[in-house]
Amino acid sequence: MEESLEIREAAIRHCRQLSLRWGDAVPYAELARGFPYKGAWIKLVGPQGVFKPKELTDGPLTLLSTLASSYEDEHLEGDEVLYDYAPRTREHENDGLKRIAASGRKVILLKQVKAKPRPEYMVFAPVAMLGFDDAARKVQLSLIGAQAEAAGIPAPVPAPFSKAYAETVVKARLHQAHFRRQTLAAxxxxxxxxxxxxxxxxxxxxxxxxxxxxxxxxxxxxxxxxxxxxxxxxxxxxxxxxxxxxxxxxxxxxxxxxxxxxxxxxxxxxxxxxxxxxxxxxxxxxxxxxxxxxxx
Ligand SMILES: [Zn+2]
Incomplete structure (x- = not known):
């Protein structure tokens, strides 16, 4: 298998293990450690939202989102979320995302659910990119694969049962994450x-x-x-x-x-x-x- 694809799959497997271990509150410190690949550690996150480790040649790997102030601000449509393009000064990152989408490869979405200090993230992996809106500068992401695999259903899964199921699970996870954050703070x-x-x-x-x-x-x-x-x-x-x-x-x-x-x-x-x-x-x-x- 092509090395970039192998690395991408190793990252997705690692992220799924983080979710199993930490639930929907993965500490940033865990993400910052990176993931193991053939005896070395590869970076999972960088200083910007869209990140590509240097070992990957096919395109970006992770999309890091900032904290939404409430569940209502999640801009969730079924099992799909919108993610902002990288700014115009880093247009090559958006082009990279389009290349990844065209080749059918998946990315990882890291959704912030707790602010600093010690921020926490909800991890969705694998995530498919469904479309690009150049006017609104947003990429449409499907979280359905991440839900199906979390439930032990091998992806791709037969629609429409799984789609409805994934929607419910995505919404419940996000609701629960906001509920936990607000309750623990109080x-x-x-x-x-x-x-x-x-x-x-x-x-x-x-x-x-x-x-x-x-x-x-x-x-x-x-x-x-x-x-x-x-x-x-x-x-x-x-x-x-x-x-x-x-x-x-x-x-x-x-x-x-x-x-x-x-x-x-x-x-x-x-x-x-x-x-x-x-x-x-x-x-x-x-x-x-x-x-x-x-x-x-
Ligand atoms: Zn107690």
Whole structure:
């Protein structure tokens, strides 16, 4: 196989592994390390948005996007997103993208989901380029391949089932990424129960689950939680009262007498929740009440 194609495929495989390991919050430091190829490391990102490592001769490899302020600003159309051309001073990069698209090769989209310091990215790989709008200076990207492969469906996948499925997954991923970013910021990156402050270990938990109509991904339906307390909350072993106290349902525990269960769960019973300073960001008591009803 031609070496450029081999390198491109190695990069795509590496990016898919990063997604598996970090979910939708890959730290920039991981991207900056590059990817391994035949015993050496090749760069994955550069100072500009469109990047081509020097080892590649066929054209650009990655497209780095900046942070959208909210889900509404994502300019998402189904499973397709628009990406801005490189500026006119770097027109050769846009020409490179067109060459890659014409040869049917894929690129990698790195979508920023958390600002500095320590920015985080959602990784989409492989991404196909569907079209170029020279007037609007935007390239249209399809995220469908990245979704299909993430779900274990080999690409190319039969339409239209997979297209609808990919749309749903892309939207859910982006919604979830914004929800997590906003919720963790509001709670200053702490679990609201145990105050664990390790961002990679924190989730944005839904108060009312997202399978119900009230289960919207907004801050007032969210709680920052560590994985243990998130799972306990989802299973209604742990609840949060309307006056923001932790309630642990000892009767739902199989080993309530054990030290670990006491330390990790029962000791928090009756304690006040760690809350956002701003009242408008705190959980909606109505939703907390609904969650308790559901748990009954
Ligand atoms: Zn916790």
């Amino acid at each position: 709670y200053q990156e702490r679990c609201c129960v145990c105050e664990l402050r390790e961002r990679p270990l924190l989730d944005a938990a839904h108060i009312v689950p997202d399978r119900l109509p009230e289960g919207v991904p907004t801050i007032r339906n969210g709680l920052a939680m560590c994985p243990t307390h998130h799972r306990a909350y989802d299973q209604a072993i742990l609840l949060v009262t309307e006056d923001y106290r932790v309630e642990v349902r000892g009767d739902r525990l199989a080993h309530g007498e054990s030290d670990a269960t006491r330390r990790m769960l029962l000791d928090f019973h009756g304690r006040a929740l760690w809350l956002p300073k701003e009242e408008a960001l705190r959980p909606d008591p109505e939703l907390l009440r609904k969650k308790i009803e559901l748990a009954a």
